[in-house]
Amino acid sequence: MEKEEIKRIIEAVLFASDRPLSSEELSKALNIENKFTKELIKELKEEYRKENRSFQIIEIAQGFQVCTLPIYASWIKKVLRREKEEKLSLPALETLSIIAYRQPVTRAEIEAIRGVDVGGILKYLLERGLIKTAGRKDSLGKPILYRTTSYFLQYFGLSSLTDLPQPSGKIRKKEKDEAN
Amino acid sequence: MTQSLWRIEVEKFQGDPYRFLEEAKEERIDLCNFSLTQIINQYIHWLSNFEGSIDIAADFLLLSCSLIFLKSSLLLPSSKLEKEEGEEKERKGALEGNTELYQEFKQLAQELKTKERERTLLFTRPRFKENGVYPAEERKEKKGNIETLIHLFTQLSSSLFSSPVKIVRERWSVKEKIKQILEWLGRESCICLKKLFSSAEHKLEIIAFFLATLELIRANKISVRQEELFGEVYLIRKQPEELMEWDGEGGDKEDN
Numbered sequence: 001m002e003k004e005e006i007k008r009i010i011e012a013v014l015f016a017s018d019r020p021l022s023s024e025e026l027s028k029a030l031n032i033e034n035k036f037t038k039e040l041i042k043e044l045k046e047e048y049r050k051e052n053r054s055f056q057i058i059e060i061a062q063g064f065q066v067c068t069l070p071i072y073a074s075w076i077k078k079v080l081r082r083e084k085e086e087k088l089s090l091p092a093l094e095t096l097s098i099i100a101y102r103q104p105v106t107r108a109e110i111e112a113i114r115g116v117d118v119g120g121i122l123k124y125l126l127e128r129g130l131i132k133t134a135g136r137k138d139s140l141g142k143p144i145l146y147r148t149t150s151y152f153l154q155y156f157g158l159s160s161l162t163d164l165p166q167p168s169g170k171i172r173k174k175e176k177d178e179a180n
Numbered sequence: 181m182t183q184s185l186w187r188i189e190v191e192k193f194q195g196d197p198y199r200f201l202e203e204a205k206e207e208r209i210d211l212c213n214f215s216l217t218q219i220i221n222q223y224i225h226w227l228s229n230f231e232g233s234i235d236i237a238a239d240f241l242l243l244s245c246s247l248i249f250l251k252s253s254l255l256l257p258s259s260k261l262e263k264e265e266g267e268e269k270e271r272k273g274a275l276e277g278n279t280e281l282y283q284e285f286k287q288l289a290q291e292l293k294t295k296e297r298e299r300t301l302l303f304t305r306p307r308f309k310e311n312g313v314y315p316a317e318e319r320k321e322k323k324g325n326i327e328t329l330i331h332l333f334t335q336l337s338s339s340l341f342s343s344p345v346k347i348v349r350e351r352w353s354v355k356e357k358i359k360q361i362l363e364w365l366g367r368e369s370c371i372c373l374k375k376l377f378s379s380a381e382h383k384l385e386i387i388a389f390f391l392a393t394l395e396l397i398r399a400n401k402i403s404v405r406q407e408e409l410f411g412e413v414y415l416i417r418k419q420p421e422e423l424m425e426w427d428g429e430g431g432d433k434e435d436n
Contacts, residue, residue, distance in 0.1 A: 018305045058302065070301035082306065088296065090235050093289040094282075101288065113282050115242065156292060157299035165291040171284050 020063030061153035104134045104145035186226045211251040352385045357392035365417040373413040
């Protein structure tokens, strides 16, 4: 297969997909090197940019996905009337950020920081598919551990967890302590 | 959330409650010189007129509690032993440390909110409904086989049939209620729906009354009128000469 043909195949698959596709997934299907796939995607990105297309390829949830440019958002909303996804409340976002930076984390650990019960919020986040249980902690009572999901990355438009906003002060210090 | 709606208005301090908490924590102001009752009363007063988000109100509740805690920890140690004082200080330090940590997470939550907003501007191909919100890989983890399904079904069916089912005797029929309403309307020009319901002795009878009313409206025998929003509903007869000939077609026995 020629390079141009492979590039068009990748374009077609990305266009048709309703979820982010990893370069590994694409490489495996096309039987090509991962590096080559990434290179082709980069070329596609460049093409769209040069041709002033209304869509782009974004890196999200450790994969690639085709999406529209932000400037067209109001028009799309006007015409398509998509089912609106409920926005997260501030307490839910706070709980989620604690899970994101401290994962895997137990309910008690989250409550120690927030100072209030988070049972209801955890249930809600689980239902939304933003977090998942990740086994049990090897301590007294074997409490359940929580982690963020890859949908979490998609929801916030992050390519991976390292893409999260950089914490400062205490959170960072704790992270360093844990790494050592 | 740093912009507060509730303002503290006391003799020695005016303004942002968060600032007040900050000052108190850093011990730049002495909480012992403040009447917390007055401040909390202001909060309660503000709350009673407040019509905004519950999150904001809850934030202030947390703030008020922190103030009370700080003041109580200031007042209590004097009556305790030195060792306990140390513990108290440690506990206070831990609380402050946690509050600080929490403030940082609050900041991060705000940043995530921005990301959330930015993300809503990007449109991708919508997910198929059957996929739900869960990514495919995560759904795969929950594998099942026919044995577990059978096992679950036997478990479920045994629990379903073991508990006795209570059947309420049907003592009221819609047909009978239609007759009753019409008779009533024969005597009076209009009836209040509330009065009709209050004459019932069981929930099922109310339902029967209600269905009878609907049936009568459908058959164009009565009309209903409501003077104002959420006001009383009145039933008014339409053709007085035909009232007693009503045979109640479609007046099925109501079955809850």
